[in-house]
Amino acid sequence: MSSTTKESGSRNRTRRAILDAAITLLATRPQASLAEVAEAAEVGRSTLHRYFPERTDLLSAVVEDSLAQLTVAVTTAELHRGTPAEALRRITHAYFELSPVLLVLFGEHLIDTRKDLIGDLDEVDAPVFELLERGQREGFFDNGVSAEWLNRVLWAVVYTGIAACAEGAMTRHAALESISRTLERGTRAE
Amino acid sequence: MSSTTKESGSRNRTRRAILDAAITLLATRPQASLAEVAEAAEVGRSTLHRYFPERTDLLSAVVEDSLAQLTVAVTTAELHRGTPAEALRRITHAYFELSPVLLVLFGEHLIDTRKDLIGDLDEVDAPVFELLERGQREGFFDNGVSAEWLNRVLWAVVYTGIAACAEGAMTRHAALESISRTLERGTRAE
DNA sequence: GCACTTTGGGACATCGATGTCCCACAACGA
DNA sequence: TCGTTGTGGGACATCGATGTCCCAAAGTGC
Structure with a gap:
């Protein structure tokens, strides 16, 4: 019921970028690695892990x-x-x-x-x-x-x-x- | 053009068992591991590798x-x-x-x-x-x-x-x- | 029964993906 | 400008899947 609320603004933008990239990528390649998702989102792998600690967290989101x-x-x-x-x-x-x-x-x-x-x-x-x-x-x-x-x-x-x-x-x-x-x-x- | 030709008979049976199990299993879980395929086929993992050295060999077959x-x-x-x-x-x-x-x-x-x-x-x-x-x-x-x-x-x-x-x-x-x-x-x- | 074939399972090395930690650096806001 | 926040990347441990090798045991046909 809330996802684009609170948070710093830049956090929201990063989160959206990751989500958008993930949806686009996983649509065609569901087994894509997290490294690929990070690259597609133009984000470091550690940043990705910072937003979504585990793979399932990303998938759920x-x-x-x-x-x-x-x-x-x-x-x-x-x-x-x-x-x-x-x-x-x-x-x-x-x-x-x-x-x-x-x-x-x-x-x-x-x-x-x-x-x-x-x-x-x-x-x-x-x-x-x-x-x-x-x-x-x-x-x-x-x-x-x-x-x-x-x-x-x-x-x-x-x-x-x-x-x-x-x-x-x-x-x-x-x-x-x-x-x-x-x-x-x-x-x-x- | 030929698959059930030649070979010892028991080899053919084993091959078929593996193939049938693989099709059934991969139909619902494409990412199933080779160990799971072997188990479904009631065959040892080494036997599976003997018939299909690599995963791609099995997939192709x-x-x-x-x-x-x-x-x-x-x-x-x-x-x-x-x-x-x-x-x-x-x-x-x-x-x-x-x-x-x-x-x-x-x-x-x-x-x-x-x-x-x-x-x-x-x-x-x-x-x-x-x-x-x-x-x-x-x-x-x-x-x-x-x-x-x-x-x-x-x-x-x-x-x-x-x-x-x-x-x-x-x-x-x-x-x-x-x-x-x-x-x-x-x-x-x- | 004997020789040959086939099998099962263990031991092992490897590989890629995942997850954790840390630190230097850049971006941003008061 | 300075402190806070966010980021990128490297180092590392771990894990599961894969592939290789070997040997004892079971199965098969003669």
Whole structure:
């Protein structure tokens, strides 16, 4: 509930630099060493250890920060507004823009570190879940599968687009278009 | 092109046991140690090293074996027969049954070891690609996205179902049903 | 039963990642 | 300017994973 409070200002900046670098790096290479993270953050290895004494401390902070960013995105999307189709498009877009965060959260390494944060993830995308259920009730989304399944598919398809971009197989625009199209068709009711 | 040829018979059995255990284990824990692999295969660590001197040797063999299994599955599915919808259902089913193999191939750790095997993967599911293109030509599958995209979505959705099963969130039957349903709707033309 | 093959496990060296400590130096604020 | 705060890098100990070697024991086929 508080991370950018207190502290000297320069401490906050350093902390953010480390976190940003870690998220970017761990998104593509979850097994990256702390030395690599420090280098990516343009920070000494001892400084990194000063902020995050152990590797798990860094991992936890990365996941927490990712969840925080995700929360902001979900909240901003105001999924209760407009038609389910429109809201789906908004959240899809929002997820896509959070590429590194998605990658970090989707990668399974968080399982190794903090089991308790998995529950937080469910909490964070509760609004998405509600959107999916609302869409099902209103006849927009497929009722033949569970809302949980739709949620999983949402994540998977967005992830696929991000991965395709990362490989250079598609442009961001093309990926976003394909994601939206496939999701709309795959999730809507007859 | 040859792996179960020659050799003493007991060597083949041991090799298979190691490979099977490795695929199963690495599917869920790509970073598992060689000691764990040996234990899972009920084999001494020195025996493991005798068959696969280095870790990369084991990883390569695992990927090669996975590709071989995938090849058999794709060939057996005879994707050129029947309607695209039927063929899609067959390959979906086949992929799903190969859960651990899919997990191993989908996990990115293969990228670290043998870049050259990625091309082999494209080669292996070339028939799937052809199916998707055929379906597009015949008006069964969505023409608004690329066949490559459809292929990625196919993998992603099957993977999602497998993951859901692994977490105990769904039964295998429910997962397979959801996968098929979502894929059919998500990929077909208007 | 005998010779050959295969196996299991211990002992050992090595390597990279991690974590700790310390100290000189730079940055910053009153 | 001076004291406080933050930083970078080196030295070091530790740990787990990896890889090598060897030998006694179990398994296999003739």
